[in-house]
Amino acid sequence: MRFSRKTLGIPYGVFLTLFVVAPLLVLFYYAFTNGQGQFTVKNLTDFFTDPNTMGTLVYSLAIALTTTALCLLIAYPVAYILATSRLKAKSVIIMIFVMPMWINFSLRITALKEILTAIEGNLAYYPFLNSVLGMTYDFLPFMILPIYNTIVKLDVSLNEAARDLGADGRRAFLRVTLPLSVPGIVSGISMVFLPAMTNYVVLDMLYNSTYIMGSLIGSYFSAYNWHGGSMIALVLLGFICLFTLLADGGEDENARTGGALL
Amino acid sequence: MKTRNILPLFLAACLLLSVFAPAFGSAEEETVTLRVCNWEEYIDLGDWDPEEETIDLESGDILGENSLVQDFEEWYHETFGVRVKVEYSTFGTNEDLYNMLTIGDVYDLVCPSEYMIMKLMSEDKVQPLSEDFFDPEKETNYYIKGVSPYIRNIFETHEINGVTWDRCAAGYMWGITGFVYNPEKVSEEDASTWKLLENRDYNRQITMKDNVRDAYFAAVGALKGEKLISEEFRDGENYTAELQDEMNDVSPETVNRVQDYLQGIKDNLYSFETDSGKADMITGKVVANYQWSGDAVYAMDQAEEDEYYLNFAVPQESTNIYFDGWIMLKSGIGEDQAKQQAAEAFINFLSRPDSVIRNMYYIGYTSAISGGEDGRIYEYLEWNYSAEDDEEEVVEYPVGYFFTGDPEDEDYVLTVPEEQIGRQLSAQYPSQNVIQRASIMVYFNEAQSELINRMWVRVRCFNILSVPVVVWIVLAVLIAAAVMVYFWQKREKEKMYR
Numbered sequence: 001m002r003f004s005r006k007t008l009g010i011p012y013g014v015f016l017t018l019f020v021v022a023p024l025l026v027l028f029y030y031a032f033t034n035g036q037g038q039f040t041v042k043n044l045t046d047f048f049t050d051p052n053t054m055g056t057l058v059y060s061l062a063i064a065l066t067t068t069a070l071c072l073l074i075a076y077p078v079a080y081i082l083a084t085s086r087l088k089a090k091s092v093i094i095m096i097f098v099m100p101m102w103i104n105f106s107l108r109i110t111a112l113k114e115i116l117t118a119i120e121g122n123l124a125y126y127p128f129l130n131s132v133l134g135m136t137y138d139f140l141p142f143m144i145l146p147i148y149n150t151i152v153k154l155d156v157s158l159n160e161a162a163r164d165l166g167a168d169g170r171r172a173f174l175r176v177t178l179p180l181s182v183p184g185i186v187s188g189i190s191m192v193f194l195p196a197m198t199n200y201v202v203l204d205m206l207y208n209s210t211y212i213m214g215s216l217i218g219s220y221f222s223a224y225n226w227h228g229g230s231m232i233a234l235v236l237l238g239f240i241c242l243f244t245l246l247a248d249g250g251e252d253e254n255a256r257t258g259g260a261l262l
Numbered sequence: 263m264k265t266r267n268i269l270p271l272f273l274a275a276c277l278l279l280s281v282f283a284p285a286f287g288s289a290e291e292e293t294v295t296l297r298v299c300n301w302e303e304y305i306d307l308g309d310w311d312p313e314e315e316t317i318d319l320e321s322g323d324i325l326g327e328n329s330l331v332q333d334f335e336e337w338y339h340e341t342f343g344v345r346v347k348v349e350y351s352t353f354g355t356n357e358d359l360y361n362m363l364t365i366g367d368v369y370d371l372v373c374p375s376e377y378m379i380m381k382l383m384s385e386d387k388v389q390p391l392s393e394d395f396f397d398p399e400k401e402t403n404y405y406i407k408g409v410s411p412y413i414r415n416i417f418e419t420h421e422i423n424g425v426t427w428d429r430c431a432a433g434y435m436w437g438i439t440g441f442v443y444n445p446e447k448v449s450e451e452d453a454s455t456w457k458l459l460e461n462r463d464y465n466r467q468i469t470m471k472d473n474v475r476d477a478y479f480a481a482v483g484a485l486k487g488e489k490l491i492s493e494e495f496r497d498g499e500n501y502t503a504e505l506q507d508e509m510n511d512v513s514p515e516t517v518n519r520v521q522d523y524l525q526g527i528k529d530n531l532y533s534f535e536t537d538s539g540k541a542d543m544i545t546g547k548v549v550a551n552y553q554w555s556g557d558a559v560y561a562m563d564q565a566e567e568d569e570y571y572l573n574f575a576v577p578q579e580s581t582n583i584y585f586d587g588w589i590m591l592k593s594g595i596g597e598d599q600a601k602q603q604a605a606e607a608f609i610n611f612l613s614r615p616d617s618v619i620r621n622m623y624y625i626g627y628t629s630a631i632s633g634g635e636d637g638r639i640y641e642y643l644e645w646n647y648s649a650e651d652d653e654e655e656v657v658e659y660p661v662g663y664f665f666t667g668d669p670e671d672e673d674y675v676l677t678v679p680e681e682q683i684g685r686q687l688s689a690q691y692p693s694q695n696v697i698q699r700a701s702i703m704v705y706f707n708e709a710q711s712e713l714i715n716r717m718w719v720r721v722r723c724f725n726i727l728s729v730p731v732v733v734w735i736v737l738a739v740l741i742a743a744a745v746m747v748y749f750w751q752k753r754e755k756e757k758m759y760r
Contacts, residue, residue: 124467207538
């Protein structure tokens with residue numbers, strides 16, 4: 001047996017086949033068959049004609065978009081300030097932001113539930129707001145880290161050149177730093193946006209009784225409708241692919257033109 | 263260089279081990295493996311504190327030292343001379359269990375609720391209990407000797423596809439549904455009706471189970487309330503049968519009305535809860551929670567530990583009486599006689615009065631076993647609820663219907679402190695009054711289930727048609743503006759490079 005570099009890839013290959021490719025095939029099978037095992041596209045047409053699934057899609061999108069926007073709004077300044085400061089303890093501060101990730105997720109949300117109850121009194125009046133806050137709390141580190149990593153690696157001289165050529169601080173930031181940190185923003189968004197569409201445990205724990213995509217799939221499965229449920233999962237997967245493709249396209253364009261934006 | 267040497271060695275070691283492993287195993291005697299699947303937290307796991315938790319009945323102390331499963335394995339070996347190994351696993355909901363069975367998990371003995379038992383029976387997946395199991399002469403047949411006449415009657419009078427339940431299923435726990443409520447915030451009168459769910463006085467302060475069947479039953483009860491409590495209906499000749507028909511009405515019109523009702527109360531509720539109901543009652547986030555009686559007992563017990571008292575009320579319209587029962591599955595048992603014997607012995611062991619008491623103490627639900635000639639279960643009830651001798655405000659609480667089938671049986675009347683009425687006792691052993699208006703919820707066929715499930719999804723989903731046109735217009739304008747800005751910028755950029 002010859003040991004080559006390819007051998008190192010075997011564990012990953014096995015993992016990929018067992019836990020990614022095989023389930024995906026099962027998903028496809030169920031999504032495009034009916035109860036009798038015959039091929040059908042009815043599940044697909046059902047998805048786009050049923051006001052419930054479309055409504056849930058819209059509601060999930062609304063939650064996910066708001067969460068992502070809020071995360072970005074909080075995370076970007078934090079990441080920017082930390083990355084550009086001369087603080088020696090930078091990494092410690094970044095760790096404080098990332099630390100919640102080490103604590104069990106449901107514990108964190110339970111704690112948040114108590115905090116919100118103390119502030120709002122009765123949680124039931126603000127289900128949408130609570131869901132968004134819960135998700136933001138949960139996903140914030142995923143937004144901070146990639147942005148921080150991108151900004152911290154930026155070449156300071158680019159910014160200095162912009163200042164030398166007469167750009168004021170605001171203009172230099174908008175024209176140099178911000179465009180160059182777009183890759184970090186994109187990967188941050190993709191880490192937050194998609195989980196936020198399906199993470200129904202947050203909604204459950206914070207008493208939002210409206211379904212989002214994750215809970216809708218669950219409801220199909222507990223009604224033994226694996227076919228409809230699989231189709232919803234598949235459509236979501238389609239959204240992920242579309243989003244990733246768009247993001248990649250955006251990134252390429254930036255790589256091409258970003259440097260010349262001065 | 264080293265990696266090359268270690269890998270073959272490792273493989274060789276594995277091979278050697280696998281060759282010898284069966285040889286080690288065969289030194290042991292023959293063992294029967296019993297695959298049991300039960301609800302989560304639904305059996306005594308032992309490890310009680312002997313100082314604090316010993317149940318000191320006059321007939322002897324009862325204490326859960328080891329788990330009941332472990333005790334069963336030992337008991338079976340001592341009694342029948344055969345070793346049995348129980349592979350114990352759990353499920354979260356009846357639907358989960360059904361899905362697990364569909365994807366090919368194999369179990370010998372499972373404990374679903376009555377409607378799932380009916381579904382599995384109608385699909386011919388259940389192995390009937392053997393004749394031997396029903397022989398009351400046999401010393402170890404604790405189930406048939408001890409099952410409550412009340413439960414037995416229900417199991418014998420309900421059938422699916424011409425087979426009565428009792429042929430296939432052995433009752434384990436049972437209960438009713440009702441409201442746990444905070445008596446300081448909610449009056450008993452308000453809590454004693456399903457209309458509490460729509461009561462604006464408790465706007466967003468009540469939770470109910472996130473479960474289509476419970477929600478449906480409650481909504482039907484609230485909608486038909488006037489009729490259900492009318493004397494004319496109550497005094498009708500076939501009251502029980504008619505009540506069951508009314509409560510299990512799944513005609514499309516009723517399903518539609520239920521949908522409107524549930525959509526209406528959705529905003530009046532705190533939320534539908536999956537598991538937080540008990541904790542929220544104890545912490546005071548909500549003032550009432552529509553709950554299963556076993557969990558209600560748990561919530562009341564927990565609250566009491568903090569010197570905080572919760573009550574339990576049963577809707578005056580009706581209540582859902584439910585059962586969880588043991589059934590053997592054909593896919594697991596098959597033709598294996600030894601296995602079937604072990605499975606039936608497992609049911610019997612759990613029905614032995616001391617096991618029953620341990621389970622009830624541990625999980626808070628009420629066993630379907632009354633003990634028959636063995637008086638220990640009634641003794642436990644007295645131990646648990648009877649008033650102290652010096653207590654003054656006491657009431658009599660007959661439970662004869664459960665123990666002998668005779669509601670007027672004078673030997674089974676508890677004397678309890680007045681405040682117990684409306685607390686744990688009335689949740690654990692509902693009064694004869696409540697039992698009379700209790701109705702089971704039957705198994706609906708596939709088309710009916712589909713109808714109800716769709717209704718439930720509609721209740722829970724955000725309705726896209728409810729978005730006003732204005733919002734759509736604003737959204738369209740915003741998107742158009744964003745696209746225009748994007749292209750405009752792109753053109754500007756290109757101009758710059760030129």
